[in-house]
Amino acid sequence: MQNICINRGTLYDILYMHSFDSTGFFRSVxxxxxxxRRLVITALTEIGRPVSHKEVHEWLxxxxxxxxxxxxxxxxEKFETLGLVHKQPTSGGFVLCAxxxxxxxxxxxxxxxxxxxxxFADPDLCRVENAIARKAGFIPASHLSEIVGICSTCHAA
Amino acid sequence: MQNICINRGTLYDILYMHSFDSTGFFRSVxxxxxxxRRLVITALTEIGRPVSHKEVHEWLxxxxxxxxxxxxxxxxEKFETLGLVHKQPTSGGFVLCAxxxxxxxxxxxxxxxxxxxxxFADPDLCRVENAIARKAGFIPASHLSEIVGICSTCHAA
DNA sequence: AAAATTAATGCAAAATATTTGCATTAACAG
DNA sequence: CTGTTAATGCAAATATTTTGCATTAATTTT
Ligand SMILES: [Mn+2]
Ligand SMILES: [Mn+2]
Ligand SMILES: [Zn+2]
Ligand SMILES: [Zn+2]
Numbered sequence: 181m182q183n184i185c186i187n188r189g190t191l192y193d194i195l196y197m198h199s200f201d202s203t204g205f206f207r208s209v210x211x212x213x214x215x216x217r218r219l220v221i222t223a224l225t226e227i228g229r230p231v232s233h234k235e236v237h238e239w240l241x242x243x244x245x246x247x248x249x250x251x252x253x254x255x256x257e258k259f260e261t262l263g264l265v266h267k268q269p270t271s272g273g274f275v276l277c278a279x280x281x282x283x284x285x286x287x288x289x290x291x292x293x294x295x296x297x298x299x300f301a302d303p304d305l306c307r308v309e310n311a312i313a314r315k316a317g318f319i320p321a322s323h324l325s326e327i328v329g330i331c332s333t334c335h336a337a
Numbered sequence: 338m339q340n341i342c343i344n345r346g347t348l349y350d351i352l353y354m355h356s357f358d359s360t361g362f363f364r365s366v367x368x369x370x371x372x373x374r375r376l377v378i379t380a381l382t383e384i385g386r387p388v389s390h391k392e393v394h395e396w397l398x399x400x401x402x403x404x405x406x407x408x409x410x411x412x413x414e415k416f417e418t419l420g421l422v423h424k425q426p427t428s429g430g431f432v433l434c435a436x437x438x439x440x441x442x443x444x445x446x447x448x449x450x451x452x453x454x455x456x457f458a459d460p461d462l463c464r465v466e467n468a469i470a471r472k473a474g475f476i477p478a479s480h481l482s483e484i485v486g487i488c489s490t491c492h493a494a
Numbered sequence: 495a496a497a498a499t500t501a502a503t504g505c506a507a508a509a510t511a512t513t514t515g516c517a518t519t520a521a522c523a524g
Numbered sequence: 525c526t527g528t529t530a531a532t533g534c535a536a537a538t539a540t541t542t543t544g545c546a547t548t549a550a551t552t553t554t
Binding site: 369390 | 510511512513514520521522
């Protein structure tokens, strides 16, 4: 059975490559290689978990590399159309996460207690979701999934 | 294996009963039986699909039974704690939906083209989600799932 | 290397969405 | 009925997201 989740493998690899040729990358997608864009990529990769626009903005401020919040919005919007990031709504609000999962499925474990959001990828889940869609005569393009509960850390404490 | 999804069967039945004893219901949960609360229940059941706070408010305005938008917020918040409604984040934003599914799982099929959001319930999906959570040492409280794509109607046209 | 071009950014402000404080209203217990 | 107080409405505060436009800076052209 085919996996309908969008596979953005190439962009994902580029984003996570240790030394990343930003000029080459941006040129390849017809955009300019600007400092704010490089900074947002740095922020997303360094933070390494789903984040909101505000969080990206504040992370950059702390690093004394602040850019305008409006610019963060505009860059992330652009990155989303490129498939560089994925805007995932969770019960805590919208978050932005770097693409994970080889197979492009977006899954989240949200802790009610401490608020952390952890990404997961699961092919079984993806398969079941495809089956559900098919049964409803629905052509799926992407899957979003969130499991809300208590994380192992909070549970231990 | 136990099903961790919250079963709000009783409240769900009450909400959908043809003639609904609002006084009895609200008393049973320690709340007053007010006109705004009855109106919001009417709106949710009549609209019959996930809606935003604003949509509820505007539906009531059209029916000449407007209540304050702030009151809509407060009522829906209260209803959520009662388990009468469920605030589901979807890629189109937050929506409010009456609980469906016997087993309390919240699933959505969102059409990219026409914007309609259809609820679904699927025990298999629920089972897979529980397994994922368990593997991560996570204690699940609820599951949210959204499948984005093209609905059968849009597909046909 | 300098000038020209124009995409991208920053800033101010508008538009939206959500929350809070408080006076008034109305549900309901006695 | 009357008193008590939960619930509502209104105004305003906050928070979030979008828009318009002047300025900056990345890239192209000379
Ligand atoms: Mn998937
Ligand atoms: Mn479930
Ligand atoms: Zn936690
Ligand atoms: Zn459709």
